[in-house]
Amino acid sequence: MPDFCPDCDNLLRKRKIKDKLFLVCKCGFQKELYNNPDEIQKSIHKKKKALEKNLLILSEEDKISVHLKIKKDCPKCGNSEAETWQVQIRSSDEPSTHFFKCTKCKYTWRE
C-alpha cells in the first residue's frame, strides 16, 4: 500500500536515515516508518538483551561488595578488628545494612 504525502499528495519514498526508515516527500515532509514488525521486534529484543546484561552486571556488583577492615569490638570474643560490608536490600527504601565479621573468631553480626 503506497503512502502519500499529507501535505502535497505526492508519493512518499522510503529512505534510510541513521538506521531508521523514513517515508520522505520531495516537499520536505517525512515520517518514521513503522510498518516492519520484524524490525520493531528485533529492536525490542535488542533492548531487552541490553537490559538483561545491565541487570546481570548490577547483580554481580552486588555480590562483590567491598569488605573493609575496621576497628570494631567483637561482641563474642572481644577482638578489636572486624571486616565490614554493606548490603543494600533490594526494592526497599531502607538504608543499606552494615554487616560485621570478626577477623578472629569469624562471628558475623549486623547493625
Ligand SMILES: [Zn+2]
Ligand atoms: Zn509532500
Ligand SMILES: [Zn+2]
Ligand atoms: Zn570475635
